[in-house]
Amino acid sequence: MKSPRRAAVSILRAWTKGHAYAENLIERHASRNDLSSADRALLNAIVLGVLRNLRLLDHWISQLRKGKLDDETRDILRVGLCQLLILELPDHAAVFETVELGKSGARGLINAVMRRAAATKKKLFDLEGVPPETCYSHPEWLFKRWKKAYGKEEAIELMAFNNHPAPTIARLNPLVASDFQAPESDLPDGFFQIEGPIPNHLLASGAIYIQDPATRHSVDLLDPRPGERVLDACAAPGGKAFLIAAAQGGGKDLVCTDSNEKRLPRLRENLERLQIKDAEIDCHDWSTPGPGKWHGAFDAILLDVPCSNTGVFRRRVDVRWRLKPADITALTKLQRQIIENALPCLKPGGRLVYSTCSVEAEENAALIDAVLADHPELSLEDTRQALPQRDGTDGAFAACLRLA
Numbered sequence: 103m104k105s106p107r108r109a110a111v112s113i114l115r116a117w118t119k120g121h122a123y124a125e126n127l128i129e130r131h132a133s134r135n136d137l138s139s140a141d142r143a144l145l146n147a148i149v150l151g152v153l154r155n156l157r158l159l160d161h162w163i164s165q166l167r168k169g170k171l172d173d174e175t176r177d178i179l180r181v182g183l184c185q186l187l188i189l190e191l192p193d194h195a196a197v198f199e200t201v202e203l204g205k206s207g208a209r210g211l212i213n214a215v216m217r218r219a220a221a222t223k224k225k226l227f228d229l230e231g232v233p234p235e236t237c238y239s240h241p242e243w244l245f246k247r248w249k250k251a252y253g254k255e256e257a258i259e260l261m262a263f264n265n266h267p268a269p270t271i272a273r274l275n276p277l278v279a280s281d282f283q284a285p286e287s288d289l290p291d292g293f294f295q296i297e298g299p300i301p302n303h304l305l306a307s308g309a310i311y312i313q314d315p316a317t318r319h320s321v322d323l324l325d326p327r328p329g330e331r332v333l334d335a336c337a338a339p340g341g342k343a344f345l346i347a348a349a350q351g352g353g354k355d356l357v358c359t360d361s362n363e364k365r366l367p368r369l370r371e372n373l374e375r376l377q378i379k380d381a382e383i384d385c386h387d388w389s390t391p392g393p394g395k396w397h398g399a400f401d402a403i404l405l406d407v408p409c410s411n412t413g414v415f416r417r418r419v420d421v422r423w424r425l426k427p428a429d430i431t432a433l434t435k436l437q438r439q440i441i442e443n444a445l446p447c448l449k450p451g452g453r454l455v456y457s458t459c460s461v462e463a464e465e466n467a468a469l470i471d472a473v474l475a476d477h478p479e480l481s482l483e484d485t486r487q488a489l490p491q492r493d494g495t496d497g498a499f500a501a502c503l504r505l506a
């Protein structure tokens with residue numbers, strides 16, 4: 103059985119070399135090594151802590167050791183310094199356990215760096231003069247982009263927000279009868295924060311679903327009513343389909359599609375658990391036209407499109423390192439195609455809500471402006487935008503368009 107610290111190093115090696123998401127790698131390693139829940143939590147904290155603080159950890163490594171490092175030793179030092187300086191675990195454990203991770207030839211170096219770090223913490227924490235994108239570990243191009251969009255102060259606030267793990271927030275399911283009383287909360291109606299371990303029996307019975315309050319904006323704008331035929335075109339894993347069905351009192355008038363066949367079983371399971379058993383689920387790629395049977399068929403369509411995810415970096419810790427400027431351009435093209443192919447499926451007078459969890463204007467307001475310019479038959483009814491640095495929630499954008 104591997105220790106969580108050793109598993110963290112293996113995961114970082116695999117993460118650097120491949121395209122797998124950190125969360126999936128953690129899950130795979132934790133199951134394979136049969137980790138206890140405490141060890142699983144430590145593994146999670148270390149891997150996500152390293153990925154959230156990658157540039158800062160490398161800055162500290164450069165302060166503590168001049169000269170080249172092989173990739174494995176660097177990952178071991180990242181894991182060690184994350185425990186010592188980010189998670190602030192006791193010095194002796196962090197130093198000893200980290201040295202143990204190295205091959206015999208590297209242990210002397212690891213020991214020296216870790217001991218120096220433990221002895222000079224105060225100096226390392228003084229980040230005066232270190233660029234904000236290093237302190238908050240974001241790629242330079244993203245910081246530049248956000249500075250342009252929001253100004254320097256807000257760009258820094260956004261990066262700082264992204265480095266705090268998200269609280270666990272759930273929504274009560276009005277479709278499932280349960281004795282559970284949600285705790286008092288300042289959150290929007292139906293949402294409440296879970297302190298401590300997630301109550302698995304409530305999840306399993308479908309009484310609650312874990313989701314951020316920002317998810318509600320698009321469905322609030324869609325305002326689905328009982329009896330209306332609704333399409334949720336990019337539906338997996340089903341968070342917003344749940345909100346639509348909850349508003350409609352069930353899923354009998356709801357069609358859920360997704361282009362990724364592999365995501366459909368999870369969508370199906372989620373909806374069944376949430377007692378939404380009668381929604382229609384289909385595989386469809388909306389970069390191509392919808393089938394004739396859906397033309398003019400829907401009162402309301404939700405397009406919760408694939409996006410850059412820049413509003414949810416605190417959850418999706420990999421994305422800031424994987425995303426490239428060209429991806430945003432490619433995504434806007436796909437987003438536009440999805441809108442164009444979904445529009446013929448609206449009934450006259452029907453409404454379409456476009457939504458993302460991005461904070462990039464190109465994927466949000468600018469895209470909607472371009473659609474409106476090309477479609478005089480559409481009018482803009484309303485928009486919503488949540489920005490993490492202003493609203494303290496995930497980032498979200500939604501625009502409701504009505505067909506004449």
Ligand SMILES: C[S@@+](CC[C@H](N)C(=O)[O-])C[C@H]1O[C@@H](n2cnc3c(N)ncnc32)[C@H](O)[C@@H]1O
Binds near residue numbers: 335336360361386409
């Ligand atoms: C932001 S996620 C949707 C989240 C979902 N609405 C929820 O609330 O749980 C975007 C989804 O769009 C799907 N997708 C990507 N490209 C698509 C396309 N061309 N047509 C349909 N679905 C697509 C992805 O597989 C992904 O499941």
